[in-house]
Amino acid sequence: MCVRDTVARVFPPHTPVGRIGEKALLRYIRSRVSHGRGVSIGIGDDAAAVETGPLTLMTTDSLVEGVHFRREWAPDTLLGRKALSVNLSDIDAMGGVPRYATVSLCLPADTPFAFVEGFYDGLLSRTAQTGVEIVGGNLSGTSGAIVVDITVLGHGQPLLRRSGALPGDVAMVTGRLGAAAMGVRLLGEGSRLATIAEDDQAARRCLVAQLDPTPPLGFGNAVAREELAHAAIDLSDGLSGDLLAVCQESGVSAWVDGDTMPIDPGAAMLARDRGIDARDLALHGGEDYQLLLAASVEAVPRLRDLAAGMEIALTVVGGFAEGEPALSLLTAQGAVPLVPRSHEHFGGGG
Amino acid sequence: MCVRDTVARVFPPHTPVGRIGEKALLRYIRSRVSHGRGVSIGIGDDAAAVETGPLTLMTTDSLVEGVHFRREWAPDTLLGRKALSVNLSDIDAMGGVPRYATVSLCLPADTPFAFVEGFYDGLLSRTAQTGVEIVGGNLSGTSGAIVVDITVLGHGQPLLRRSGALPGDVAMVTGRLGAAAMGVRLLGEGSRLATIAEDDQAARRCLVAQLDPTPPLGFGNAVAREELAHAAIDLSDGLSGDLLAVCQESGVSAWVDGDTMPIDPGAAMLARDRGIDARDLALHGGEDYQLLLAASVEAVPRLRDLAAGMEIALTVVGGFAEGEPALSLLTAQGAVPLVPRSHEHFGGGG
Numbered sequence: 001m002c003v004r005d006t007v008a009r010v011f012p013p014h015t016p017v018g019r020i021g022e023k024a025l026l027r028y029i030r031s032r033v034s035h036g037r038g039v040s041i042g043i044g045d046d047a048a049a050v051e052t053g054p055l056t057l058m059t060t061d062s063l064v065e066g067v068h069f070r071r072e073w074a075p076d077t078l079l080g081r082k083a084l085s086v087n088l089s090d091i092d093a094m095g096g097v098p099r100y101a102t103v104s105l106c107l108p109a110d111t112p113f114a115f116v117e118g119f120y121d122g123l124l125s126r127t128a129q130t131g132v133e134i135v136g137g138n139l140s141g142t143s144g145a146i147v148v149d150i151t152v153l154g155h156g157q158p159l160l161r162r163s164g165a166l167p168g169d170v171a172m173v174t175g176r177l178g179a180a181a182m183g184v185r186l187l188g189e190g191s192r193l194a195t196i197a198e199d200d201q202a203a204r205r206c207l208v209a210q211l212d213p214t215p216p217l218g219f220g221n222a223v224a225r226e227e228l229a230h231a232a233i234d235l236s237d238g239l240s241g242d243l244l245a246v247c248q249e250s251g252v253s254a255w256v257d258g259d260t261m262p263i264d265p266g267a268a269m270l271a272r273d274r275g276i277d278a279r280d281l282a283l284h285g286g287e288d289y290q291l292l293l294a295a296s297v298e299a300v301p302r303l304r305d306l307a308a309g310m311e312i313a314l315t316v317v318g319g320f321a322e323g324e325p326a327l328s329l330l331t332a333q334g335a336v337p338l339v340p341r342s343h344e345h346f347g348g349g350g
Numbered sequence: 351m352c353v354r355d356t357v358a359r360v361f362p363p364h365t366p367v368g369r370i371g372e373k374a375l376l377r378y379i380r381s382r383v384s385h386g387r388g389v390s391i392g393i394g395d396d397a398a399a400v401e402t403g404p405l406t407l408m409t410t411d412s413l414v415e416g417v418h419f420r421r422e423w424a425p426d427t428l429l430g431r432k433a434l435s436v437n438l439s440d441i442d443a444m445g446g447v448p449r450y451a452t453v454s455l456c457l458p459a460d461t462p463f464a465f466v467e468g469f470y471d472g473l474l475s476r477t478a479q480t481g482v483e484i485v486g487g488n489l490s491g492t493s494g495a496i497v498v499d500i501t502v503l504g505h506g507q508p509l510l511r512r513s514g515a516l517p518g519d520v521a522m523v524t525g526r527l528g529a530a531a532m533g534v535r536l537l538g539e540g541s542r543l544a545t546i547a548e549d550d551q552a553a554r555r556c557l558v559a560q561l562d563p564t565p566p567l568g569f570g571n572a573v574a575r576e577e578l579a580h581a582a583i584d585l586s587d588g589l590s591g592d593l594l595a596v597c598q599e600s601g602v603s604a605w606v607d608g609d610t611m612p613i614d615p616g617a618a619m620l621a622r623d624r625g626i627d628a629r630d631l632a633l634h635g636g637e638d639y640q641l642l643l644a645a646s647v648e649a650v651p652r653l654r655d656l657a658a659g660m661e662i663a664l665t666v667v668g669g670f671a672e673g674e675p676a677l678s679l680l681t682a683q684g685a686v687p688l689v690p691r692s693h694e695h696f697g698g699g700g
Contacts, residue, residue: 018696025696040405044599045512046443046584047409047504052402055390058485059397060452060501066493093396102410104499109696135408141696143416144494149454151410151501154397162395234396249394346368346375346459346491 011113018109022139025116032120033134038099041135048135050100050153057154059090065145073187074211075194076115079148080122081212086236087152088130089215089289093234095224096156098130098217103137106147119148130217160224160232165250165294169230171318172303174216174290176264177239178278181285182271183210202266209264213289216312220291228303231294238286239317240340244327246294253323256283256338257330262315283329284341294320361463368459372489375466382470383484388449391485398485400450400503407504409440415495423537424561425544426465429498430472431562436586437502438480439565439639443584445574446506448480448567453487456497469498480567510574510582515600515644519580521668522653524566524640527589528628529614531635532621533560552616559614563639566662570641578653581644588636589667590690594677596644603673606633606688608681612665633679634691644670 010028011020020028026043035042041049063069063083071079084101091098103123107115127134132152183206193207215234223229231250233242239256247254263282271278295303300316307314318330327338360378361370370378376393385392391399413419413433421429434451441448453473457465477484482502533556543557565584573579581600583592589606597604613632621628645653650666657664668680677688 020696022696041444041509041511046440046582047407047446047502049444049509050406050408051404052406053404054401056400056402056406056503057397058400058450058452058501058503060454060486060488060499062454062456062488062490062499064456064490064492067491090396094391094399096397100408102408102501104410104412106412106414106497107696136410138410138412138499139696140412140414141417142414142495142497144497145492147456147492147494147497147499149410149412149488149497149499151408151452152397153406153408153503159391159399161391232396346370346372346457346489 013112013114013117015113016110017107017113017116018141020113025139029120032124035135036133039133039135043136048102050135052153053155055155055157057091057094057096057156058151059087060149060151061086061090062147062149064147076118077122078211080119081126083148083150084123084126084132085213085215086289087150088132088217089234091152091154092215092217092220093160093232093291094156095158095160095220095232096154097221098132098152098154100133100135100153102151103134104149105137106140106142108143108146109141111146156221156224158224158227160220160229162231162233162246163249164230165246165252165320166230167252167320167322169294169320170297170300170316171243171254171320172293172295172314172316173235173239173262174219174307174312174314175288176262176313177288177290178267178281178285179206179209179264180213180287181281182206182267202269205264205266206270210287213287215289216291216310219307219310219312222306222310223293223303226302228299228306229293229295233292235288235290235292236286238284238340239292240283240327240338242292244325244340246292247325247327251325252320253326254318254320255328255330255335256318260315261317262313363462363464363467365463366460367457367463367466368491370463375489379470382474385485386483389483389485393486398452400485402503403505405505405507407441407444407446407506408501409437410499410501411436411440413498426468427472428561430469431476433498433500434473434476434482435563435565436639437500438482438567439584441502441504442565442567442570443510443582443641444506445508445510445570445582446504447571448482448502448504450483450485450503452501453484454499455487456490456492458493458496459491461496506571506574508574508577510570510579512581512583512596513599514580515596515602515670516580517602517670517672519644519670520647520650520666521593521604521670522643522645522664522666523585523589523612524569524657524662524664525638526612526614526663527638527640528617528631528635529556529559530563530637531631532556532617552619555614555616556620560637563637565639566641566660569657569660569662572656573643573653576652578649578656579643579645583642585638585640585642586636588634588690589642590633590677590688592642594675594690596642597675597677601675602670603676604668604670605678605680605685606668608679610665611667612663
C-alpha cells in the first residue's frame with residue numbers, strides 16, 4: 001500500500017508518463033518542490049494557501065507545443081525556464097514582485113519521464129533565481145500537443161498600467177530587440193544551441209534570447225516604486241503591437257524613431273547576411289520580453305540612472321502624442337504609418 | 351485603425367477562430383466580462399490586480415478535449431460551467447470562498463466562434479451564480495485538442511485540510527454518488543441531454559451530474575467557519591481514491607460501509623439494468639464533486655443541521671482508525687481490503 005511521505009521513485013528517462021501514472025508523477029513533482037516563505041499550504045491539498053497583501057497581481061500564460069516551442073529545438077530545461085519567465089515578465093511589467101505559481105501540464109501518454117524531469121530542472125532553477133514558490137498545479141493527459149500553463153501571483157503598489165501614457169511622454173525600452181525573432185528563424189534553419197560553433201556569438205545570443213529569455217526583472221518594480229513611469233507593458237507581441245496596445249489603452253498616438261531602436265547587434269548582423277531588414281525584427285518580431293515604458297521627459301535622467309545601476313540598457317525609441325491610437329515610424333524620408341505585424345497565435349505552427 | 355472601446359463585433363457562429371484572430375477574440379471576451387467587487391485591474395493589462403486578504407487560496411484545474419470532454423456530448427455552455435465548477439469545488443473543499451478566476455483557452459484554428467460564445471455563456475452564468483470574477487487569462491492556438499485551464503483564487507480562514515483526520519472520526523459525504531460516472535457511460539452509449547425522453551428522469555440526472563456538476567458550494571465554508579470537521583476533500587477521483595488521499599495525508603486508515611453509501615437512485619437503477627454493481631460507481635466512479643469530511647462523532651448532529659438548512663444530503667459512509675493508510679470495505683460477509691480504481695488521466699481517451 002502507499003505510505004505517507006514515500007520517497008519518490010525516479011523513473012528511467014524513457015518511461016512514458018502514461019505508464020508512470022498521474023499519482024506517481026504528482027508524488028515525484030511534490031518531492032522536488034520545497035515550500036518556503038509565505039506558503040501555508042503547498043502542493044498536495046485541494047488548493048494552495050499563500051500569504052498575500054491587500055492587492056494581488058495574477059497572470060496566466062501558456063506555451064503550446066508546435067505553436068510556441070518544439071521539443072527538438074532545445075533541452076526541456078529551457079522550456080521549464082521560459083514557461084515561468086514569460087509570466088514573471090508580466091508581473092514585472094505591472095511594477096510587481098512575483099511570489100507564487102501554479103503549473104498545469106497536459107502531456108500525451110507517450111511523453112517520456114525525462115521531459116518532466118528536465119522541465120522541472122529548468123523551472124526550479126528559475127524559481128531559485130527569483131524566489132518564486134511553486135504551490136500547486138495540475139497534471140492531465142491529452143491526445144494532442146503538450147500544453148504548459150502557468151499562473152503567477154505577485155504583489156506591488158503602486159502599479160504600472162498600460163493606460164497611463166500621456167501626450168508628450170517619451171517611449172523607452174529596456175535591452176536589445178529582435179534577437180528572439182532571429183532566434184526562432186535560426187531554429188527553423190536547423191541551428192541548435194548544443195551544436196552551434198563556439199565562436200558564433202551572434203547566433204548563440206539569438207538562440208538564447210528565443211529559448212531562455214531573461215526579462216529585466218525588478219526594473220519594473222523599481223520604476224513603479226519611484227513612480228517614474230506613466231505606463232508600461234512587456235514586449236511579447238513585438239514593439240509595434242505592444243506600443244499600439246499602450247496607445248489603445250491610454251487614448252493617445254505614438255511614433256517610433258526607426259534609427260534609434262536598440263536592435264540586438266547579433267540579430268542585426270545575421271539579418272544583414274539574410275537580406276532581412278533588422279528593423280522589422282525589432283518592430284514586429286516579438287518575444288523580446290523587455291519592458292516598454294511611457295514616461296515624462298523629466299523622469300528620463302532618473303530612469304537612466306536606475307537602469308544603469310541594474311546594468312540594464314534603456315533607450316528612448318519614440319514618444320506619445322495627442323490623437324487616435326495609431327503609430328507612425330520616423331525615417332530619413334519622413335513619417336510613415338506603422339501597422340503592427342504581430343503574431344496571431346491562432347495562425348498555427350512555429 | 352483600432353479605436354479604444356471598440357464595440358466587439360459578433361462573428362457568424364461558424365467563423366473559425368483562426369480567421370477572427372487572437373486580438374479580436376480577446377476584445378470580444380473583454381466586452382462580455384464586466385468587473386465587480388474587488389477587481390482593481392481586470393482583463394486588458396499585463397496582469398490583473400485584485401483585492402485579497404492575508405491568506406489566499408489558489409487552485410488550478412484543466413479540461414482536455416478527448417480526455418475530460420467531447421464536443422458532441424453536450425452544448426459548449428455546459429463545458430464553460432463545468433470548467434469553473436470543478437475549481438469552485440476545490441476552493442469549497444478547503445473551507446474557502448471563491449473570488450477570482452483566470453481562464454486559459456488553447457484552441458485549434460478551425461474551432462468555430464460558436465464554441466467561444468457558448469463556452470463564455472456557460473462560464474458567465476456560473477460566475478453570476480457564485481459571485482466569482484473573471485479577471486484575465488490567455489488565448490492560444492494549438493494543433494491538438496482544446497484545452498481549458500482555469501485558476502481560481504479564494505479566501506477563507508480557518509481552512510479545511512486533507513491532513514487532519516483522526517482515528518475515531520466518522521467519514522461523511524454530501525449528496526449522492528455515482529451519477530456522474532453513470533452519465534459518462536450513457537454518453538458513451540449515445541445518450542444526449544438534448545434528445546433524451548422527457549420522462550427518463552434517471553438518465554437525465556446522470557447526464558446532468560456528468561455535464562453540469564453542482565458541488566455543494568458554501569457547505570465547506572460553513573463547516574470550516576464553525577470548525578466542525580478535521581479534514582475535507584472534494585470527490586473528483588472517486589470516494590475510494592479520495593478517501594485514501596485523506597488517509598495518506600492524515601496518517602490513518604479508513605473503512606467504508608458498503609451498505610450505507612448514498613448511491614444516486616437513478617444511477618442505481620440504470621446500473622441494475624446493465625448488470626453493473628452500483629457500489630462500484632459510487633466507490634470508484636469519480637467526478638461527483640461532492641464533499642468528503644472527517645469529523646468527530648460529537649460534531650455529527652450539528653453537521654446534519656447545517657446540511658439540512660442548506661438542503662444538502664449528508665451521510666455517514668464510514669470512519670477512520672489507527673493504522674497505515676489503507677481502506678477496507680464492510681460488507682455482509684465482513685471486511686475486505688478496498689483498493690481504489692481511480693481515473694489515471696494519462697490513460698488517454700474519454
